[in-house]
Amino acid sequence: xxxxxGGFKTRQAGPLKKSPMAVFKRPSRTYESRLNREQSRLxxxxxxxxxxxxxxxxxxxxxxETQPVLPPLGLMIFLAWRLLxxxxxxMWAGLPFGMFDDMFSGQPFGSAxxxxxxxxxxxxxxxxxxxxxxxxQDWLIASFMIxxxxxxxxxxxxxxxxxxxxAIVLLPQILLSxxxxxxxVRMVARLDRWRLST
Amino acid sequence: MAASKNxxxxxxxxxxxxxxxxxxxxxxxxxxxxxxLVISVIDPTGFAALRKIGAEVTAPVARAFDSLRRSVNDLGxxxxxxxxxAAKNAKLTKEVKANRTKIIEARAIKLENKRLRNLxxxxxxxxxxxxxxxxxxxxxxxxxxxxxxxxxxxxxxxNGQPVRGPEGLIGRIIEVGPTTARVLLxxxxxxxxxxxxVADGVAASGEGTANGMVMVxxxxxxxxxxxxxxxxxxxxxxxxxxxxxxxxxxxxxIPDGALARPLANPAFTPYAMVLPIYEQEAxxxxxxxxxxxxxxxxxxxxxx
Numbered sequence: 237x238x239x240x241x242g243g244f245k246t247r248q249a250g251p252l253k254k255s256p257m258a259v260f261k262r263p264s265r266t267y268e269s270r271l272n273r274e275q276s277r278l279x280x281x282x283x284x285x286x287x288x289x290x291x292x293x294x295x296x297x298x299x300x301e302t303q304p305v306l307p308p309l310g311l312m313i314f315l316a317w318r319l320l321x322x323x324x325x326x327m328w329a330g331l332p333f334g335m336f337d338d339m340f341s342g343q344p345f346g347s348a349x350x351x352x353x354x355x356x357x358x359x360x361x362x363x364x365x366x367x368x369x370x371x372x373q374d375w376l377i378a379s380f381m382i383x384x385x386x387x388x389x390x391x392x393x394x395x396x397x398x399x400x401x402x403a404i405v406l407l408p409q410i411l412l413s414x415x416x417x418x419x420x421v422r423m424v425a426r427l428d429r430w431r432l433s434t
Numbered sequence: 435m436a437a438s439k440n441x442x443x444x445x446x447x448x449x450x451x452x453x454x455x456x457x458x459x460x461x462x463x464x465x466x467x468x469x470x471l472v473i474s475v476i477d478p479t480g481f482a483a484l485r486k487i488g489a490e491v492t493a494p495v496a497r498a499f500d501s502l503r504r505s506v507n508d509l510g511x512x513x514x515x516x517x518x519x520a521a522k523n524a525k526l527t528k529e530v531k532a533n534r535t536k537i538i539e540a541r542a543i544k545l546e547n548k549r550l551r552n553l554x555x556x557x558x559x560x561x562x563x564x565x566x567x568x569x570x571x572x573x574x575x576x577x578x579x580x581x582x583x584x585x586x587x588x589x590x591x592x593n594g595q596p597v598r599g600p601e602g603l604i605g606r607i608i609e610v611g612p613t614t615a616r617v618l619l620x621x622x623x624x625x626x627x628x629x630x631x632v633a634d635g636v637a638a639s640g641e642g643t644a645n646g647m648v649m650v651x652x653x654x655x656x657x658x659x660x661x662x663x664x665x666x667x668x669x670x671x672x673x674x675x676x677x678x679x680x681x682x683x684x685x686x687x688i689p690d691g692a693l694a695r696p697l698a699n700p701a702f703t704p705y706a707m708v709l710p711i712y713e714q715e716a717x718x719x720x721x722x723x724x725x726x727x728x729x730x731x732x733x734x735x736x737x738x
Contacts, residue, residue, distance in 0.1 A: 293492055294575075295571065295572075295573055295574055295575055295576075296488070296489075296492030296493075296495060296496055296571050296582075297495070297496060297499060297571060298496045298499045298500045298502075298503040298570050298571050299503075299571065299572065299574045300503075300569055300571065300572040300574070300581060300700050300701040301572055301574045301646075301701065302579065302619065302621045302645075302646035302696070302699065302700060302701070303579075303621070303644060303645040303646040304573075304574065304575055304576055304577050304579075304644065305574065306574035306575040307575065308575045309575070326456060326459070327456040327457065327459065327460040328456070328459040328460045328462075328463045330460070330463065330464075331460075331463035331464070331466065331467055334467065335467070335470075338481075338484075339484050339485055339487070339488035340485075340488045340492070341573060341575060341576045342485075342573030342576040342578045342580045342616075343573075343576050343578060344471060344474040344475070344478065345470055345471075345473075345474050345480070345481035345484065345485070346467050346468070346469070346470025346471035346472075346473070346474050346481075347471055347474075349463075349466075349467035349470060349471075350464055350467035350468050350470075350471055353460060353463045353464035353467055354464055356460055357457075357460055357461070357464070360457075360460075386577075389576060389577065390577045392471060393576070393577055393578050395471075395475055396471075396474050396475050396478050397478060397578070397623075397624040398624065400623060401577045401623045401642075401643060401644030401645070402643060402644070402645075404645075405577060405643070405644045405645040406577065409575070
């Protein structure tokens with residue numbers, strides 16, 4: 237990570253030479269472009285959206301499993317953004333993101349759209365009750381939502397295809413998801429910093 | 435964490451209305467999603483087009499990473515093969531010797547079988563396949579067990595066709611896109627397969643449990659005939675899967691049947707072979723002139 241102090245030192249050392257090679261001098265260029273600049277609206281909006289969509293598309297990667305073990309990454313990234321930045325998306329955002337997730341997850345169409353919408357309403361109600369929360373409480377809330385979503389998915393698949401797996405099948409996936417959530421939050425926080433600094 | 439800026443809405447009418455509108459929109463969205471789900475319940479293949487688009491769009495990525503995945507998969511096996519190579523070599527040599535005589539016997543039996551079949555004027559069941567592809571991804575986060583096949587209607591693949599690997603049955607096709615197809619794996623709870631024990635032909639029905647195993651239940655209830663280590667193959671009943679495709683190996687006995695591990699692991703299978711629907715084969719076999727008194731042995735129902 238670069239410290240701002242280093243940049244100022246180079247600037248104070250002497251007047252900036254306007255030689256053609258000055259473009260390639262890293263410190264001055266870096267800080268000139270980063271000081272007094274406009275934030276990119278595109279990346280402010282696109283980075284969170286793209287991260288959730290990519291999380292939903294992870295199932296398209298060549299991971300072939302005979303049992304569900306891959307955590308629902310789209311949902312986890314969605315929850316992390318929602319809990320980290322409560323005003324980032326409107327409340328109805330669960331519907332479009334859920335519908336996109338349904339295209340890739342193999343679940344019956346509409347199940348994630350429904351579950352994610354209900355999660356958004358639940359989070360809104362939780363936000364009204366518990367305003368100041370720390371990371372542990374957020375983790376607990378997210379864990380609860382992930383468990384509900386996975387079981388909801390199981391029930392939806394059972395409704396549509398008339399054959400349901402035993403609930404115990406989800407246990408490894410749930411454990412993995414809950415343990416992976418803090419890392420997801422870290423990644424999302426890093427993305428958030430990138431989003432607001434470019 | 436800080437509270438979001440528009441809450442509580444206080445005396446601002448505008449803030450109150452916008453919060454109310456957000457609730458209305460979200461609940462309407464949830465109802466809409468519920469309707470989509472109801473449509474899915476009524477017509478499970480209704481949104482197949484959307485899923486096909488999803489599969490087609492992401493297939494290039496999956497294809498590109500597929501060879502990498504398989505080489506990584508092989509890495510473990512290749513490395514472990516170096517350990518106790520000498521002992522394994524000695525064991526295999528002994529096995530080869532033992533097998534040689536068995537192969538000769540089997541050849542003789544095959545010849546005899548052929549001769550007897552000719553005697554009965556039975557037509558040999560076709561053993562052809564429609565196309566060979568690779569499994570490129572799976573629904574790794576859903577309790578539905580689906581895999582994506584690298585070929586689709588461009589290779590004449592149709593719904594219902596069985597898919598097998600070199601080790602055994604993998605599943606059957608349920609959605610066909612232009613260049614990809616979805617395979618319902620045998621480990622999915624919604625994929626019943628008529629099977630039998632290979633040793634004595636005890637008829638049973640197998641279905642997935644979504645945790646990588648299959649449940650095998652005997653058709654004739656009563657005494658549970660299964661023992662650990664039994665090999666289960668498809669029986670050809672129902673007309674979808676042809677008989678004698680290796681299915682699973684019994685690993686645990688439960689009160690009303692047995693838990694079995696599928697013989698083909700879709701993660702390690704080098705290729706996936708799409709087979710024609712067996713009933714069609716049987717139909718073709720039946721479509722020989724009616725005056726000849728022929729009853730194909732593999733047909734699901736005896737000919738009247």
